Amino acid sequence: MELYEAMSTLRAVRRLRSDPIPDDVLDRVLQAAAWAPSGGNVQPFRIVVVKSAEKLKTIQSWYQQEWDRYIEPLRSLASSSDDVAAVNSGKIVKAGDYLANHLAEVPALLVFCFNPAHMAITDADLNRPSVVGGGSVYTAVQNVMLACRQEGLGCVLTTLLCYQEQAIKQLLDIPEQWGTCAHIPIGYPVLKGHGPISRRPVTKLVFKDSWGQPLEHS
Amino acid sequence: MELYEAMSTLRAVRRLRSDPIPDDVLDRVLQAAAWAPSGGNVQPFRIVVVKSAEKLKTIQSWYQQEWDRYIEPLRSLASSSDDVAAVNSGKIVKAGDYLANHLAEVPALLVFCFNPAHMAITDADLNRPSVVGGGSVYTAVQNVMLACRQEGLGCVLTTLLCYQEQAIKQLLDIPEQWGTCAHIPIGYPVLKGHGPISRRPVTKLVFKDSWGQPLEHS
Numbered sequence: 001m002e003l004y005e006a007m008s009t010l011r012a013v014r015r016l017r018s019d020p021i022p023d024d025v026l027d028r029v030l031q032a033a034a035w036a037p038s039g040g041n042v043q044p045f046r047i048v049v050v051k052s053a054e055k056l057k058t059i060q061s062w063y064q065q066e067w068d069r070y071i072e073p074l075r076s077l078a079s080s081s082d083d084v085a086a087v088n089s090g091k092i093v094k095a096g097d098y099l100a101n102h103l104a105e106v107p108a109l110l111v112f113c114f115n116p117a118h119m120a121i122t123d124a125d126l127n128r129p130s131v132v133g134g135g136s137v138y139t140a141v142q143n144v145m146l147a148c149r150q151e152g153l154g155c156v157l158t159t160l161l162c163y164q165e166q167a168i169k170q171l172l173d174i175p176e177q178w179g180t181c182a183h184i185p186i187g188y189p190v191l192k193g194h195g196p197i198s199r200r201p202v203t204k205l206v207f208k209d210s211w212g213q214p215l216e217h218s
Numbered sequence: 219m220e221l222y223e224a225m226s227t228l229r230a231v232r233r234l235r236s237d238p239i240p241d242d243v244l245d246r247v248l249q250a251a252a253w254a255p256s257g258g259n260v261q262p263f264r265i266v267v268v269k270s271a272e273k274l275k276t277i278q279s280w281y282q283q284e285w286d287r288y289i290e291p292l293r294s295l296a297s298s299s300d301d302v303a304a305v306n307s308g309k310i311v312k313a314g315d316y317l318a319n320h321l322a323e324v325p326a327l328l329v330f331c332f333n334p335a336h337m338a339i340t341d342a343d344l345n346r347p348s349v350v351g352g353g354s355v356y357t358a359v360q361n362v363m364l365a366c367r368q369e370g371l372g373c374v375l376t377t378l379l380c381y382q383e384q385a386i387k388q389l390l391d392i393p394e395q396w397g398t399c400a401h402i403p404i405g406y407p408v409l410k411g412h413g414p415i416s417r418r419p420v421t422k423l424v425f426k427d428s429w430g431q432p433l434e435h436s
Contacts, residue, residue, distance in 0.1 A: 002219065002220065002221070003219050003221050003364060003365070003368050004250070007250055007253045007361055007364075010253070012255060012259075023435040030420050030423075030424050030433075031420050033423065034418065034423055035225045035417060036225075037230060037360075037363070037375060039375075039377070041230075041416070041417075043418055045423070046424070046429075047423060048424075048426070048427070048428070048429060049424060049426050049427070049433055050427055051426065051427060052427045055427060119347075120288075120377075122377045122380040124347060126380065126397070128334055128397045129337075129339055129342060129351050129397075130348050130349070131334075131348070131352040131397070131399050132352070132399055133348075133349035133352065134350070134351065134352015134353060135359065135375060135399065135400060137349060137352070137356075138349075138352050138353050138356035138357055139356055139375075141356075142255075142356070142357040142360040142361065145357075146225075146364075147221070147225075150221050157255060157257075157353060157357075159338075159340045159350045162340040165341070165344055172427070172429060173428045173429040175429060178429075179341065179347075179349070181350055181353065182353060198259070199261065200252065200261055201252070202248050202249050202252045205251065205252055205261065206248050206264070206265045206266075207264065207265070207267065208266070209266070209268055209269060210390055210391045211266060211331075211391040211393060212391065215267055
């Protein structure tokens with residue numbers, strides 16, 4: 001698949017079938033992660049591919065709990081009226097509910113782990129939330145999702161399970177010094193899967209030389 | 219360009235020519251950022267494209283200072299012997315020195331900004347460095363770098379300028395509540411540019427169901 005076609009049709013797909021993923025397909029998706037750049041080429045991430053039905057059931061119960069807590073405000077909004085915002089909220093709630101109620105059935109959940117001791121986190125001491133450690137992990141996460149797109153697999157980047165990190169680490173025997181930062185269910189889509197996406201136009205996201213100055217070409 | 223070809227040949231290219239980037243090429247690179255997924259599809263990032271020669275010169279002086287501080291240990295190692303580690307360190311130092319000494323000449327430096335208030339940072343309260351905010355920015359960063367690969371543009375993800383964040387923000391009029399998290403010089407390569415990469419084999423990065431368990435296919 002052509003690069004820009006993959007990028008421009010990569011959707012968050014939350015309704016996934018339980019059908020197994022062929023070994024060679026999964027291998028290509030994981031290889032894509034390994035190709036990603038990282039600070040100093042250290043590759044400070046590991047992926048635990050969760051396929052065990054029992055472990056997925058346990059993880060689903062934690063996910064449901066966090067999802068319900070997270071979505072409560074939007075759920076109220078969705079049921080409050082029938083205006084555009086409420087209808088859109090309703091769609092998000094419905095797709096998310098589906099994932100929360102079926103997470104245990106996915107053929108694979110990719111749990112991305114990272115080791116902060118292997119990272120140069122240059123914004124660690126700034127007076128704002130640090131994100132730079134993510135620069136050596138989410139590049140690989142994006143590669144994985146683009147590879148899923150290419151392979152016809154649905155996927156969605158979730159991070160709600162960070163609220164249950166200690167429990168997840170215990171369940172998957174993740175060592176003390178490693179954290180988790182992305183939990184990506186993958187599987188063939190129930191509905192159409194990937195396709196058109198809605199994003200802001202580039203002109204709203206890009207400036208030239210100073211904040212607020214449009215990128216006008218000479 | 220085919221997706222896997224782009225991913226598997228995306229190198230950190232630090233020697234960049236000053237030749238201008240055609241407008242349509244730059245537009246496609248920036249469009250790739252806009253396509254990236256983000257938490258709640260909020261797109262909590264902006265990109266300041268720095269082309270001003272004067273601003274680039276100022277930024278180079280800050281970058282040189284941080285690079286020299288960062289690379290000092292490796293510089294000592296590189297000059298200490300002629301074994302493999304020292305030779306490899308020497309190559310890294312040389313390419314990095316080139317970038318530090320020529321940053322002001324690149325046709326464009328992409329400064330990625332993010333607003334933590336627009337992010338659900340689910341690992342903010344954990345007893346380890348937070349990275350989850352990066353999940354809504356470095357997906358776009360990776361798209362940009364893959365697009366550069368497709369367009370024949372060299373690029374490299376740098377984060378050292380976070381040490382100079384207040385100064386950068388002032389120079390580029392970045393509002394108080396926004397941070398910076400990636401500073402990506404782009405331009406046509408001086409040497410061969412992208413090509414073969416060296417990464418760990420997937421088997422070293424991936425486990426099945428439990429940490430340390432190999433992903434063996436049934």
